[in-house]
Amino acid sequence: MDRRRFAVPAGAGDWVIAVGVAALMLGTGWSGEHTGTGPGLLGHALLALGGLALAARRRAPVVVLAVTGLCAVGYQAAGLDVLAVAYLVAVYGAVRDGHRALAVTASVTLLVALQLTALVVRDGPMGEALVRARGTLEIAWLIAAFAAGEALRQAEQRAEEAERTREETARRRADEERLHIARELHDSLTHQISIIKVQSEVAVHVARRRGETVPEALLAIQEAGREASRELRATLEALRDDDTTPPRGLADVPELVERAGRTGLEATLTIEGQRHDVPAAVGRTAYRIVQESLTNIVRHSAATTASVRIDYRPDTLALRIDDDGKATPDTAPVPGVGLLGMRERVTALGGLLRAEPRGEGGFTVRAELPVEHTS
Numbered sequence: 001m002d003r004r005r006f007a008v009p010a011g012a013g014d015w016v017i018a019v020g021v022a023a024l025m026l027g028t029g030w031s032g033e034h035t036g037t038g039p040g041l042l043g044h045a046l047l048a049l050g051g052l053a054l055a056a057r058r059r060a061p062v063v064v065l066a067v068t069g070l071c072a073v074g075y076q077a078a079g080l081d082v083l084a085v086a087y088l089v090a091v092y093g094a095v096r097d098g099h100r101a102l103a104v105t106a107s108v109t110l111l112v113a114l115q116l117t118a119l120v121v122r123d124g125p126m127g128e129a130l131v132r133a134r135g136t137l138e139i140a141w142l143i144a145a146f147a148a149g150e151a152l153r154q155a156e157q158r159a160e161e162a163e164r165t166r167e168e169t170a171r172r173r174a175d176e177e178r179l180h181i182a183r184e185l186h187d188s189l190t191h192q193i194s195i196i197k198v199q200s201e202v203a204v205h206v207a208r209r210r211g212e213t214v215p216e217a218l219l220a221i222q223e224a225g226r227e228a229s230r231e232l233r234a235t236l237e238a239l240r241d242d243d244t245t246p247p248r249g250l251a252d253v254p255e256l257v258e259r260a261g262r263t264g265l266e267a268t269l270t271i272e273g274q275r276h277d278v279p280a281a282v283g284r285t286a287y288r289i290v291q292e293s294l295t296n297i298v299r300h301s302a303a304t305t306a307s308v309r310i311d312y313r314p315d316t317l318a319l320r321i322d323d324d325g326k327a328t329p330d331t332a333p334v335p336g337v338g339l340l341g342m343r344e345r346v347t348a349l350g351g352l353l354r355a356e357p358r359g360e361g362g363f364t365v366r367a368e369l370p371v372e373h374t375s
Helices: 010-031 040-056 061-077 085-096 100-121 124-209 216-239 250-261 280-301 337-348
Strands: 266-273 305-312 316-323 352-357 363-370
Touching (some): 040 085, 280 316, 337 352
Antiparallel strands (some): 352 363
16 A cells, blocks of 8 residues: 555644643643642643644754753642653654764653652652652653664664665666676677678679669668667767776866867867866766767767866856757757766766757757765
8 A cells, every 4th residue: 555645744743743742741630639739820831832842853853852851840840740741752753863862861860850859849758659659650661762762763774774775776787787788789789780881881882893873772771881880889888888998087078079179070178167076976977978969969960169168166067068050949859869868867966957959059968967075
């Protein structure tokens, strides 16, 4: 059964618990015995305050722990013999949030304060016996609340660790599958495409040497073979991006721009901001974005100029690749494998990617990759 279907918002659940505890404590205070001339309005107000304070136990567990403890001492001093239920819930919340040492210290302090308060309020041997019995019960309940909070905290940590392990396993299997696909493509397609390419080129060469007219279909096969070889080589290079090849990063981007310039494209590189180290995954993703963008510009855009901008920001690495090609705002880009691969890489890092025609003509690719600094 899907638990989310019947899930209750955390804030509403906290208020339900807080009101329930306040009502329980007020009912116990009204129906139970009390010392002196009566607890009065102050004692009951402290009972209600201690219970209602639990509504904030997720947002401020330490503050709630202190408020419920003070209320427990206050309503006992006012003559109300009510178990500190609100404080027990606050201990559970504080321990669950990781404040174990603080919860122990506060609980020991509260137990001492409650015993001293009970000795002052009650007189005689019977009062001392009640104090001892009450102290034993309160210690038992505190231990139970502490244990429950600690157990749930550890369970949540184990669940988070299991989730991280599942994600890492899924990523590792995906990487292994990518390598498997690359090897299968290499074994099954490269050889056949190479044969088609070589045979078509030989046929064209022989026909020209004989002075015969080369059929258009044969020329189309020759060009298709060349293009298929280039596309397959680029795809295999992306799929086999593993430890068998040196990792590429931001330091290799100038080489990409220079290589694009050798194709006749006027490519420029601009680096802005104060350079700083970035995680290896961010550097590899930035390299692949620039590589794929320049490859698309050279092959498909009919552009004459292209610009690559890298902006080092405090918590973000921003990339922008522009060209003056034939793309216009009226032409919707068709997402290919390269663009989808870029988007997957950026999304995996928690970044943003925009790839769209520019208003003044041409195409732009913009990416923002978050950078986490380690101290």
